[in-house]
Structure formats: structure tokens, C-alpha cells
Amino acid sequence: MRVSRSSLLWIGLFTVTWMLASYGKSMATAADMKWLIKYPNAWVFPLKDTISDMMRWLVEDAHFGLFTFTEATRALSWLIEQPYNFVRALFSDGFDRRIGRDAVQIVPPLSWIAVLAGVIALGHYAKDWVLAGIVGASFAYLAVFGQWESAMVTLASVMIAVPIGVGGGLMFGILAYRHPLFERLMTPVLDLMQTIPIFAYLVPILFMFGFGPVSALVATVIYAMPPMVRITTMALKAVDPEIKDFGVMTGCTTRQMTWRILVPAAQQSLMVGVNQVIMLSLNMVIIASMIGAGGLGFDVLSALRRLDIGGGFEAGIAIVILAIAIDRLSQAFAERSTMYVPTNSGTSFVARNPRTVIVGVILVIAMGLGQIIPFFQTYPEGQTLTTGAFWSDAVKYLNINYFDQFEAVKIFFLKGFMLPIKRFFLGVPWPWMIAMIVLIGWRFGGWKLALMNGLMAVFIVTTGLWAKAMITVYLCGASVIIASVIGIPFGVLAAVNKRAGRIIGVVIDTLQTLPSFVYLIPVVMLFRIGDFTAMIAIVLYALAPAVRYTEHGVGSVSADLIEAGVVSGCTRMQILTRIRLPLALPDILLGVNQTIMLALSMLVITALVGTRDLGQEVYIALTKADTGRGIVAGLGIAFIAIIADRVIPASARNARIRYGLEGGHD
Amino acid sequence: MTEQPKLACRNIWKLYGPDAESYLEKHPDPTLEDIRAAGLIPAVRDANIDIRDGEIFVIMGLSGSGKSTLVRCLSRLIEPTAGALEFHGQDLRAMSEREMIEIRRHKLGMVFQHFALLPHLTVLQNVAFPLTVQGQKKAAAEMRAREVINLVGLEGRETYYPRELSGGQQQRVGIARSLAVEPELWFLDEPFSALDPLIRREMQDEFLRLQGMLKKTIVFITHDFDEAIRLADRIAIMKDGAVIQVATPEELVLHPATDYVEEFTRHIPRAKVMSVGAIMERGAQGSGAGISQTAKIADIAAQVVAAQTPLAVADDRGQIVGAITREAVISVLVEQGT
Numbered sequence A: 001m002r003v004s005r006s007s008l009l010w011i012g013l014f015t016v017t018w019m020l021a022s023y024g025k026s027m028a029t030a031a032d033m034k035w036l037i038k039y040p041n042a043w044v045f046p047l048k049d050t051i052s053d054m055m056r057w058l059v060e061d062a063h064f065g066l067f068t069f070t071e072a073t074r075a076l077s078w079l080i081e082q083p084y085n086f087v088r089a090l091f092s093d094g095f096d097r098r099i100g101r102d103a104v105q106i107v108p109p110l111s112w113i114a115v116l117a118g119v120i121a122l123g124h125y126a127k128d129w130v131l132a133g134i135v136g137a138s139f140a141y142l143a144v145f146g147q148w149e150s151a152m153v154t155l156a157s158v159m160i161a162v163p164i165g166v167g168g169g170l171m172f173g174i175l176a177y178r179h180p181l182f183e184r185l186m187t188p189v190l191d192l193m194q195t196i197p198i199f200a201y202l203v204p205i206l207f208m209f210g211f212g213p214v215s216a217l218v219a220t221v222i223y224a225m226p227p228m229v230r231i232t233t234m235a236l237k238a239v240d241p242e243i244k245d246f247g248v249m250t251g252c253t254t255r256q257m258t259w260r261i262l263v264p265a266a267q268q269s270l271m272v273g274v275n276q277v278i279m280l281s282l283n284m285v286i287i288a289s290m291i292g293a294g295g296l297g298f299d300v301l302s303a304l305r306r307l308d309i310g311g312g313f314e315a316g317i318a319i320v321i322l323a324i325a326i327d328r329l330s331q332a333f334a335e336r337s338t339m340y341v342p343t344n345s346g347t348s349f350v351a352r353n354p355r356t357v358i359v360g361v362i363l364v365i366a367m368g369l370g371q372i373i374p375f376f377q378t379y380p381e382g383q384t385l386t387t388g389a390f391w392s393d394a395v396k397y398l399n400i401n402y403f404d405q406f407e408a409v410k411i412f413f414l415k416g417f418m419l420p421i422k423r424f425f426l427g428v429p430w431p432w433m434i435a436m437i438v439l440i441g442w443r444f445g446g447w448k449l450a451l452m453n454g455l456m457a458v459f460i461v462t463t464g465l466w467a468k469a470m471i472t473v474y475l476c477g478a479s480v481i482i483a484s485v486i487g488i489p490f491g492v493l494a495a496v497n498k499r500a501g502r503i504i505g506v507v508i509d510t511l512q513t514l515p516s517f518v519y520l521i522p523v524v525m526l527f528r529i530g531d532f533t534a535m536i537a538i539v540l541y542a543l544a545p546a547v548r549y550t551e552h553g554v555g556s557v558s559a560d561l562i563e564a565g566v567v568s569g570c571t572r573m574q575i576l577t578r579i580r581l582p583l584a585l586p587d588i589l590l591g592v593n594q595t596i597m598l599a600l601s602m603l604v605i606t607a608l609v610g611t612r613d614l615g616q617e618v619y620i621a622l623t624k625a626d627t628g629r630g631i632v633a634g635l636g637i638a639f640i641a642i643i644a645d646r647v648i649p650a651s652a653r654n655a656r657i658r659y660g661l662e663g664g665h666d
Numbered sequence B: 001m002t003e004q005p006k007l008a009c010r011n012i013w014k015l016y017g018p019d020a021e022s023y024l025e026k027h028p029d030p031t032l033e034d035i036r037a038a039g040l041i042p043a044v045r046d047a048n049i050d051i052r053d054g055e056i057f058v059i060m061g062l063s064g065s066g067k068s069t070l071v072r073c074l075s076r077l078i079e080p081t082a083g084a085l086e087f088h089g090q091d092l093r094a095m096s097e098r099e100m101i102e103i104r105r106h107k108l109g110m111v112f113q114h115f116a117l118l119p120h121l122t123v124l125q126n127v128a129f130p131l132t133v134q135g136q137k138k139a140a141a142e143m144r145a146r147e148v149i150n151l152v153g154l155e156g157r158e159t160y161y162p163r164e165l166s167g168g169q170q171q172r173v174g175i176a177r178s179l180a181v182e183p184e185l186w187f188l189d190e191p192f193s194a195l196d197p198l199i200r201r202e203m204q205d206e207f208l209r210l211q212g213m214l215k216k217t218i219v220f221i222t223h224d225f226d227e228a229i230r231l232a233d234r235i236a237i238m239k240d241g242a243v244i245q246v247a248t249p250e251e252l253v254l255h256p257a258t259d260y261v262e263e264f265t266r267h268i269p270r271a272k273v274m275s276v277g278a279i280m281e282r283g284a285q286g287s288g289a290g291i292s293q294t295a296k297i298a299d300i301a302a303q304v305v306a307a308q309t310p311l312a313v314a315d316d317r318g319q320i321v322g323a324i325t326r327e328a329v330i331s332v333l334v335e336q337g338t
């Protein structure tokens, strides 16, 4: 039998690898070939210095005929700054005029009462009173718990980043749809952008735009735009071919085709993209605050640096609440765009736009009263509540009373689970590991994938990042194993039990809207810094796709097959293990793939808690503004991500073909 | 040929697959097997049809036989791999993109199997859409749209969105929309196939009523032979991408070109397709004011059988040309039973 022979081969190879991991080091030392284990420094190619030099040349000397590179970035940053300053003044700072050396506020920012009324009206307009209530309560929370001002700064940057991200994504997406060549050039760039960790491009952005809100906005847009590009291209492709034919038959020009047929017909999917851009922008707020964004993100970051649990938690929760409110609102708008809403035309402006009028009236009254009674302008500081002390006390209590238990758990996992994996990856000689990576690529994706895997692995070795890369792989691998062990059963449960599914759905939704940093705060408090802490934070962050994809895969097994199982007398357990799980395997694999991607992007953040991986390398580069070092380490992470991202879907496809879910030959 | 056809299609080929064009240049007249062996998909093979002014030309064939591909080649929605198209004697394939846009805007209309309505527009906006694409003012376009909406019996539904309508109503919108620009040539690609059988019949009647008023030149696609028989002036039968017979329903039933065609026609009641002219006795005397010679036997059978004597038959101009006997009618009706 061919199958069992090839699996025997793989088992054999794994055993050899394991042996090499355990005894390779002593053998290499004995044979005086230590370079097999540790890549010699002398062989490292100084790519990072080359890149640093190039960046310096770009900023200092590069010239495009009429203007220099620096002038171009300055112009761009001026363009972004104008609307940002306006929105920020409107919501948070007020409009100033400089008189001599003092700034005099001539128009105050929007009164908090007016903003509250505005978002409630938006909620009602988008859906119903329930949504209006949720959104209103969220914003009221921000005011009452003293987060208003920071939240408005964050909101202002989201309001600038989102339209740019959506507009740019739409443009690139349309271009890619229209010109297959452009799409072919775009796809690998997008892949790279989505797998490359955010930190890696913070460094060059910082270098080009300087510390400040513009850098933060640029980073946010770069981070949030790729999904919009993809979703746009996909949505336009998915428009019913009959509708496209209709457009041609009506005699639409290319422009009419795009704007009057394709984009409106794809509206619903496009709104999913808009929602993604919003959520990713919010996800970026904390990281963006490292290069100059203020607001809630900055509050969390500085709290984290001060190890101020309470403060960090409060600002973190405020981000979550803001994210949930905006998320619900944008989703409601997405659904609304496909809902029938009767227009009562013909009547007066007031009758047609009752909400606008009410909000307008409230705005005028609140701003007017605000001149006399400050309460109407800004929520009084004395009236704010704080939960900071509560959180701090809770963590203190846990640490005092359960220190031993926490410590025991930590040591158990470190000794029994994490260290062996770490030793394995660090022990295998790098030439053997590269050979394995190439072999795996060849098995699942032919010689092209094998070649790509080989080149990327060689890049990592020759830039001297091998050890850090292996720590990255180990940390990521350990986290992904834990995330899968937890996530897959919950996904199965969610698929077979409706009620459990709903609860799990809410939990996962919340986990996903939480910006990644928020996880670090409590975990650091309980377990202090180190690999274990990093792993828990990664697991929490990367859990969602494992659950989601499993649920989708198990839940979407065709009803016929399940009925066939029932008819032939399978028990529920048998239906699950014999029918649903095997058929869901490809989806589960894709979920694991996504989990790996999230884990890798989280790794960089966990550098803050003292891991020694590529993430730390990027973090150091960021603090030292060492562009080349940051980019090379970022590429290293990206390459690990790309290898995983190519190999796993390829194996999922193999599984699909094996189960006859997709055409092709094994 | 006395009259120039509205649309003529000569040796149209459409093969899907890599390098289909060069393949066809090297092998000018490949058989089905040749094409498949070369790894290409034969969607349309050497189709020759003339669409005459004012007729309902039905293209009939099983699913996958190439009907949609052929009709899309006719309007250059799909570029044929080879062949020539003449619209009013003009070479359609030589037209520039710009000229094609003009022709499509003003001269062609198309109705789709799944309606292809724009989900974000109301009925009124959907119907006015082709007019606004031409650049007409909104008010004028909507006025014309209301006219055609009334024509298809949807008045009062102008502000509805497509998803609020039943399938039959949605297709009425599709029909109204394609008629709004008063096309000369009207393509319908299985317009009623997505509808329930009862609604389908109703829509066929509606379609005939409209055609009675508008007298368009129509290319109608269906996989349903009964539908073809009911609507067609002429039918083209397709199989594996090739047109195997073009004939009137009556000729198809009486003289099927191949066994394949005969298979289709077998269950069709002869009385439904045969006209009085086919079985009348030319020059014979009969009573009555004269039955039309183009009337279908099924429609006049009761009348003839009930009459004591043969009934007179008249031609298009009302001239008595012969008579039809009870026996002749009964033999057609009885033949069906066997």
C-alpha cells in the first residue's frame, strides 16, 4: 500500500529529526562541527546594514527630479494632518487661534451631550432603539468613567484612518479586478503585508514621517487596508455574472460598470470589508501610540509601562467598549443598506429628517448652555467613577493568596510542555531543518513551494537570525497547540449545540474585538514576565479562528451525509467522529493556519514581556530606530508566516481532494 | 433569399480552453471528438442562423448544449472564437467598443434567467436604469419607465425593491427594463425557467400578448420543448454546441431531421403544432365563413368535428382556399394516441 509506506517515511524522518534534536549537539561537538548547531557569526551576511544605509540615502539624498523624497513625505504628511487636525479639534481639543504665544480657544469641541445624542440618533437611524441604547450606553460609559477625552482622540484618528483605508482599498481592489496583471503583482504584496508583523514597518514609517499622529495614521492605514483590497476584488468577482452581462448589454462604459453596477451590487460584501477596516484600525490604536498616536492607546501603553494594572485595565476596557459600539454601528449600517426603508418624500425637511433636527437642536442648546454651565460642555471630572483601584486590588489579592498555585501551574507547563519543544527546535542542526522544510514544501506544493521554502529558510540562516527564529517557531508552535487543544473542542461544541454556540460566539467576538495588548495586562500581573506569560497572551489572542473554522467546518457538513449516517444507525458520537470531524478536517486545518498567523503577529507584542524571539529583535530595533535591523527581523517573521501559510492550506487542499470535496488528483 | 435577415450568424464557433483560436485556424473543421481530444470545450460549433425581422426565433436544447453561449456570441457578450455576425448587413464583429456600446444602448435588449435585477434599486429605478446609462434625464427616464411598468402590469409596485417581489413579478421587471429602450432585437435567455410551471404559463401568455402589441424581433432561449412550440415562429435545435435543425414547429414535428429531434417531438400532440393548411383539401368546397389556414388543429378540432359538413378554410387575406374534413381532423387527433 502506497499510503502507509509514505506515512512510514514521514514517521521515520520525524524520528531522525527527534534523535538529532536530542543528541545532535553532543555529536556535533564531538566531531568538532559546532557550526551545524550554531550558525557562525562570521558567515552572517550584513543585510541589515545595507538596508539601513539605503533608508538613510532615501531620506537624506533621494531625489525624484522635481522634489526630494523628504519633500514628498512632508507633503503627504501635510495632506493627512489637515483633516486629522480638524476632526481632532472638533471632537477633543476645540479650535484655537494663536495670539502671540498663547493659544486662545475660539470654538470649544463638541459638547459631550451633543456627541451622545448624535451617536444615539445614528444607532436609531441604522437599526432600532436597542442599538441606539447600546451605543448610547457605551458613550455614556466613556464619559462617566473619565475616558471621554482620550476616547475622542482615538475616535478622531479612526475617523481619518477608516475613510483612507476604505477608499484606498476600494481603488486598489477595483484595479486588481480590472487588470489581472495588477492583481498578480498585488497578491504577493498583500500576502506579505498581512503576514508581516506591524512592528516591522513601524520602524521605516517612523524614519520617514517622524514621531507623531501622521506616522500613527500611516501605520494604521497600511495595517487596515489589505483586507479591504482583497474583499473588494473578491466581492466584485463574486457579482452574479448575469448582472455583469446585464451591465454590458445595457451599454455601460467601464466607469458606469464599476460604479453603477459592480460596486452597488457588491455592497453587502464591501461593507464587511469596511467593518474589517474599522476593527483593524481600532486594533492598531495601542501599537500606533508607540509612534505618536495619543488617546486610549497611549493610556494603555503608559499604564503597561508603569505596570499600573488599574489604569491599563480601565483604558483597555474603554477601547473595547468603543470598539464594540463602532462595530455594532457599522454592522447595522451594512445590513441597513440592503433593507427596504420607505422614504416619505414630499413632506418638509423636518418631517423627513427628524433625527438630524433633534440632534441639531440638542447641539445648539448644549453648546450654548456649555458657555455658562460647564457641565454641558465637558463631563465634570469630579463626577467620574473609577474602577482602577478595584482591578489593582483584585490582582493584588490573587497574587497574595494564590501565588503558589499560579507558580505551580506555570512551572508545570514550562517544564512539561514548553521546554521540551524549545529544546527540540534549538537542538536540530540547521541544515537538517532546512532540508525538512524543503521536503515538506515539495510534498504538499511541488518544487515551487520547495524552492520558496528553501530560499526563505536560507535567508533566515544567513542573516544570523536562526536561533531567534527557532524560538519564534517554538513559542508560536506551543501556543498554537494549546489554542487548538482548547479551540477545536469548543468549535465542535458550538456546531452541535445551538445554545453553547451562541455563548461561545459572544465570547469569541469579544476576544476578537479586544486589542491584542489588553491580554497582556492581567497575564503579566499574575504570571510576571517570561515565555509562559507570552504563551497565554498569544493563546487568548489566537484562539478565535480555531473555534470559528472548526464550528464552520463541522456545522456545514452536508445534511444528506448526516442523515445517511443516522439511517445506517450511527450513534451521535459516531456521527461526530466518523462523519463530521473527518469532513471538517480541511476547515479545521485552515483555522489552525489562521491561528498561526495571529500567533505570529502577537509574538512581536509579547516581546514586551521579555521573550527572546524575532519579536524582541524588532522591538529593540524600534526603540533604537535601527531601520535595517527592524526590517530584516520583520522579514524573518514574515517568512516563517509565509511558509506556514503556504504549506498548511496546501495540505488542507490535499485533504479536500482525498475526501472528494474538490476535483483533482492526488 | 428575398429579405435581408435582421441578424445573420455565419459559422460561429466558440471553444473554451487554451489557444482555442490557433487550434481552430489549424483545424478548420474539427469534429466533436477532435476538439475534446485537444482538451478544449466545444460550447458552440459552426452555428449558422438568420434571425428575420419580427419573428420569434427560439433556440432549444438541453442544458449545456450551448444555447447561452450562442446567444452571448450574437450580442458579443462573448467574443466568438471564429465566424461572422451581420446586424442589418453591417459586420458586427468589426465594430469598435464604442460602437458596440451605442448599439447595445439603443438596439439590443436582454432578459436573463435569474432576472439580473440590481438589488439596491427600486423597481422604478431598475427599469429606468438603461435610460439613465444613456444619459437621459431622471424625470424623462422615470416617465418612460412608468409606461413600461404599466405595460407589464406592475403599476403600484414602483417603489418596491426586487427582493420584495415574487419570481414572476421580478421577471416582469426584467422584461420591462429590457423594453424601456425599445430595442430592435430582443434576447431572452431562458426567461421563465426559474419560475413555477403555473406562473411560467401565465408569463408565456403575457409574453405573447406583449409581442402581439410590440412586434419585436426576438431570440428566445429555452430548454423546454413545449415552451418552444407555444412561442416560436421558428426553432433552432442545438446539441453539443451544434445547431442540428432550424424549422417551424410544424416542420420539426412532421419532418424531424434526426432521431434526436424526433425524440423531442414524440410526446408533442400533433394537433397542437399542425396547422389547418397541412391537412385541408385544397380547392374543396366547405361551409362556414372560413377557418384561418394557419390556425392550429387543436384549436379548431371541436368546431370541425361538431360540424356536419367539411368547413371552409381561408388564407391570410380571407380568400377561401379549401376545406377541412372531420375525418382528417380525427385522424390527426387519433394518431396521437399511438
Ligand SMILES: Nc1ncnc2c1ncn2[C@@H]1O[C@H](COP(=O)(O)OP(=O)(O)O)[C@@H](O)[C@H]1O
Residues within 6 Å of the ligand: B016, B017, B041, B042, B043, B061, B062, B063, B064, B065, B066, B067, B068, B069, B070
Ligand atoms: N466560461 C466557460 N468556460 C468553460 N466552459 C464553458 C464556459 N461557459 C460555458 N462553458 C461550457 O460550454 C457549454 C455550453 O454552455 P451553455 O452555453 O451555458 O449551455 P446552455 O445555456 O445550453 O445550458 C457547457 O458545456 C459549458 O460547460
Ligand SMILES: [Mg+2]
Residues within 6 Å of the ligand: B067, B068, B069, B190
Ligand atoms: Mg443557459
